[in-house]
Amino acid sequence: MSAAGELDDVECRELSRLAKKSLRKSYMSSTKTQTGAAPAQACWNCNAVAGGGHFCAACGKIQPLADGADYFAFFGLPQKLKIDEAGLEQRFHQLSWKLHPDNFVKASEFERNLALERSSELNDAYRTLREPVLRVEYLLLREGVRKEGTTKQQAPPELLEEVFELNESLDELRTARNDGGDLSGLRVRLGEAQKNFQEKLEEIDAELLHVFSEWDKSVDAGADDNERRKQMAKLNEVLNRRSYIRNLVRNVAQELEA
């Protein structure tokens, strides 16, 4: 996972907004299936089983968004965390073209509204799924494992000592800056600590990808709810750790630039 997986505060707020929308949808749905796939619905136009796709297989008319369909289902994907990103992008462009309002100029108001709703949903779904961290946060928010807009801000136990030292150095830097003291030694020390935590962040990203694989295996194996919960708790734990370290690295960078 590269810098592309980084979230800034704007993205975090955006994700909360998206999750709120999709959570609202999942509360409304009484037929949500374990895979997040859409249940079969009859086409509003020809009454054939529309199959949960964007368009009816029989008459080709655009369909309303199925209750309980999540962003994965939107792209016809299983709820897996490792995604072929090039394939996703290609599918996004295909759907953008098919759902474009220009294709519905002569359609009924009902269909025009469906196309608008779908297009907006498509953009939200794509922006969320293309980023690995947003993707897993979305999954966990939707499953109620992660609470919207909150992350536990506790130092990981194995890093307590290093975090304590880092905070001390930050305090010293602030004091020295206010007193007009010599900052060069402190800056070197903080720079090293920052590099150290940056490396830890990279290790956590590698760990996260490993847990992604574990989750995907359990999806393939049709794991029961118990196993799914276990995997999601693990994903959540790694995400919390990642978020903590990422904030730490960011705070140090801000102090060093101040």
Ligand SMILES: [Zn+2]
């Ligand atoms: Zn139809």
